[in-house]
Amino acid sequence: MWRASSITGRRRSASWCGVISHARFNSSFSLAAGEASFLEAVDIYFDKAAKLAASTPDILNQIKACNNLLKLQFPLKRLDGTVQLIEAYRAQHSHHRLPVKGGIRMAPNVEANETMALAALMTFKCAVVDIPFGGAKGGIKVDPTKYSPIEKEAIIRRYTSELVKKSFIGPALDVPAPDYGTGPQEMAWIKDTYEQLRSDINGSACVTGKPLEEGGIHGRQESTGLGVFFCLREFFTNQEYMKSLGLDLGIKGKSFIVQGFGNVGRHTSTFVQAAGGRVIAIAELDGGLVDETGIGLDIAQIQRYQAQNGTISGFPKAKTVLETSHLLELPCDVLIPAALESQIHAGNATRIQARIIAEAANGPVTPAAEKILEERGVVILPDLLLNAGGVTVSYFEWLKNLNHIHFGRMSRRMEEHGKQEFLNAIEHQFGNGHKLSEDVRRLLVKGNTEADFVSSGLEETMLVSWEKVRNTAKQRGCNLRTAAYLIAIERIATCYRLSGIFP
Structure with missing residues (x-):
């Protein structure tokens, strides 16, 4: 038997909420007393930008609210014969544009509020880079490392079938993608399950991040990391920012610390090193690395070591550190959190020695930490812009699937x-x-080639969006995060006004 339930109620400060190869890092720590949860943090950042927006309160309330939250519970018969009840979610934050778009994560800490927060970030992220999607997010509350491939496939296929029954997936409705704990294989299972249940000529566009053989697109794997790099590269060409930070122009010679060596962290590190940056430390859940040569870690060698050993811990050409939390606090020019949310908080913000924080993860800096860091002169490059490369290339993949022809x-x-x-x-x-x-x-x-078109389209998207965020921050006298939220709010508000629903 299965049970799907719809949950209705209010989220804090929202008008209503209706129906309801990966970086590994710990997100189970306890935030300091009085510090905002992830969902509350998104609301705080939104409210800060909303004060600068010209929109009326009714439009702002609608933009902020989570439209749909689906909670699922279904049984899994495991290989040992036991039956386990699986809990899962899919949040659709905004339908101002369709389809809604957002990843599916598999993690033991998945819950409703986190899923809604991530869906909200997807709404604002798509609006910042002007991608015609609403925001969504999904989560399955399991630790994928503790399940066999057969069991994971069963979970993904059952989850997909439940989404189909509830009309929470489809090329014109809701298009998932990979996230923490999922990848191309899981997306292939989703596509296959959807196409078995729905006769749809555009069925392959029901999900993105697929293998190339299943309708994926060249460049999707490295897209988020490449988007991070494009923004970093542009930031380091800005004389005003570099002068205020006391740094020379360009990435070359700058020191970087990366938290999370999954898909995003690996590719970001690769592009940074290729541009002459020095990655001096990498933090992972099961151990980190510190460079002792002064020239930076060899990212390609670490990737090969990880592929062979399943971990970066023990890499022979660097110092292995088992307790990795303090690696974020080492002196560096740029700290790149590329793992999970709320990793930089009031408890460690005073010890962060980076001059710049580049948010490759979703929501890695809490509002309390941001206040502390900005008072100390740290510049934060916000997640809404910085990690939008993934959804940008997912958009290209969706277009490719709808057109039934590859670019070029x-x-x-x-x-x-x-x-x-x-x-x-x-x-x-x-x-x-x-x-x-x-x-x-x-x-x-x-x-x-298709890869050339994808890289060029991604670069254009990130550079135009960076320029818009930078100029807005300067014109409105706010930080880059508030500027990104403000751009998103105003673009979404325009959609609602033009629809005629709001005056």
Whole structure:
């Protein structure tokens, strides 16, 4: 038997709430007395920006409210014959644009308020980078490391079937994606289950983050980390910020500490190192690494070691630290929390020595910690913008699935042919008998692949959004997070006003 229940009620300060390869890090610590929960933190950040918005209270209340929260409970028969009751959620925060979009996580601490908070962040994140989705989030309350692949598949397929029954999934309704504890394989199971239950020509667009063979897109795995890097790169070219922090322009030579070496942390570290940055420490749940050479950790070697051993702990070319919480407090130019929410809080904010915090995770800095850090002159690059690369490329994957053709298929050879003809004409007219080498010619005539389109589209999205956030912060006299929330609020409010629901 299964039981799905709808929960109604109020969340704090909201008008109403209707029907109801991964970084590993501890999120079970207790916040200091009086410090906001994750959901309350999102509300606090929202309220701070709402005071600067021109929208009326009724629109603000609607933007803030979680529209739908679905709670599911269903049985799982385990391989040892026992039956376990699985608890799961799917929150749809805003339907101002459809479909709603957001990941599905598998973690033992999943609960309703966390799911609603993450769904709200997705709403605002999509609005900041001008992606036409509402926000959603899902969670299954299990530790995926304690289940066999067969058991995980059963959980994912049952969860998906329940979402289908409740119309909480579909290419035009609600499109999940990977999150903490899930990846391409789980997304493939979701796609297959949906297509078994629904005859839909656009069925592959019901979920993103899929393997390439199942309709995924080149560049999705590294997209969040690459988006973080693009924003960091632009931030370090800003003379005003660098002067205020006493830093030289550019990433080269700057020191970085990364918390979480999952998909986001790994790729962010790779791009930072390629740009000349030094990753001096990595913190993971089961052990961290500290560079003792002064030149930075070798990210590629650590990735190979992790792939072989299932952990970064014990990597021979760095010092292993078992108690990793203090690694966040080491001196560095940039601290990149790329794990879970509320990792920097009132209890450790006074000991953070980074000059810049780049939020690659969702909600890693609590409001109390933000106040402490900003009073000390620390600049925080907010999650709403910084980690939006994942949903941006998910949008590209969704478009690819709806169009039933990969990017570049209709244009790449035509583009290469045109370039060939152009070079031939140049050589004939001005070459005086000289011809380009084959290597140079091959480089110049190369047509754009899907990966090229994705990278270019992501860069354009992140750079335009960064410029908008930076200018808004300067014009409105607020920090970057408040500016990002304000942009999101005003864009969503415009949707509601144009709909005619609100005056």
